[in-house]
Amino acid sequence: MIDEKDLREEFVSSEEIFDGKILHVIKDTVKLPNGNITYREVIRHVGAVCIIPITDDNEVIVERQYRYPPDEVVTEIPAGKLDSPDEDRLSAAQRELHEETGITADKWTEIGEFYGAIAYSDERITMYMAQGLHFGEQKLDDDEFLTIEKVPLKTLTDDVMAGRITDAKTQTAILKAARILGI
C-alpha cells in the first residue's frame, strides 16, 4: 500500500513560455517520487463558471456558438471566465448569465466544479443551476456571436447520452441537473 504523500511531485523551478490574452503557459521542473527530474507543461488559467438555467417547465436555455479549436458550431450552456482569480464565483455566474442570455434568476444552486483538462491546465470551472428565471435583453460584446435556444432537459439528457453534445461542462451539468430533478 503506497502512502499518498509518496505520489506527490516536488516543485524545483518554473520557466515562463507564453503570457497571452487567454493562455498563460509555463514549463516547470519537478522532482518525481523516485527522485528523477522531469518537466510539466501547464496552462495557468484564471478560472471560470458555467450555468445551467432551467425554467419551471424543466426547459434549459442553451447557446449555439462557434468554437475555433474544434472548428464547429456547438451547443453549450452559458459560461465565462472570471474577471480576476479572487472574483466571487457566484457573482461571476450571475454576470455571465445576464450578459449572454439576458436572464436573471431567483434561485442559484452550486452543483460542483471540475478540472476539464487536469493533466495540463489548472482551469477550475464551478457549475451552477439557476431557477426561477426572468428573461431580459442580451448584452453581448461587439465581437461575441451566439444564439439562444430553449430545449427540454429531457431532450438534452438524451442528446448527451447519445453523444450529440461534445462540450464537457455542458454534458456534466446536464447529467447532474437531470439526476437532481429526477429526469
Add this chain to the structure above:
Amino acid sequence: MIDEKDLREEFVSSEEIFDGKILHVIKDTVKLPNGNITYREVIRHVGAVCIIPITDDNEVIVERQYRYPPDEVVTEIPAGKLDSPDEDRLSAAQRELHEETGITADKWTEIGEFYGAIAYSDERITMYMAQGLHFGEQKLDDDEFLTIEKVPLKTLTDDVMAGRITDAKTQTAILKAARILGI
C-alpha cells in the same frame, strides 16, 4: 434568426508559439462574422481516451494519482493520450487500461466523447465502458505513480453529485455509466 454559418470565424494565419512535449501552442489570426480581426490562442493536442472499467458487481476500478496543475492527489478513471492522431481509439483505450491497471475486458462500449476545454484546446477525449474484466499485472512506466482502488459505482455517483470528484472525464463517465446501468 441568425443562420449558423453567420456564427463562424474565418482562418487568416497561424503563428507557432511553443512546441513542447505535451503542449503545442499556436496563436491564430481569424476574421470574425462582423469582419473584425482577432486572435485565437489554441492548444493543439493529439487526442485521448478514458475508460470506466466496471465489474459484474457494478464496482469501478479507479486510480489515485497526483496531478501537478491543481497540486492534488485526485480520483480518476484510467486514461491516456493517443500515440498518434490517427491511432485507433479503441486500441488505445485497451492499451492504456492494461498498462495502468493490468485489466483486459471482454466487452467494450463507446459512451461518447468530449472537449474538456473547448474554448482553447482541441483535445477530444473518447470515453469507453469496459465490462467482463480480467485482472493481471500493471505495467507502469518508471516515472508513473498511481494506486488502484475498487469502489462501487453507486458510491462514486454519490461522490460526483456531492462534488467530491473534480476531474471532468471521471464525472462524466460515472454519470453516464450510472444512467446506462440504472444506478
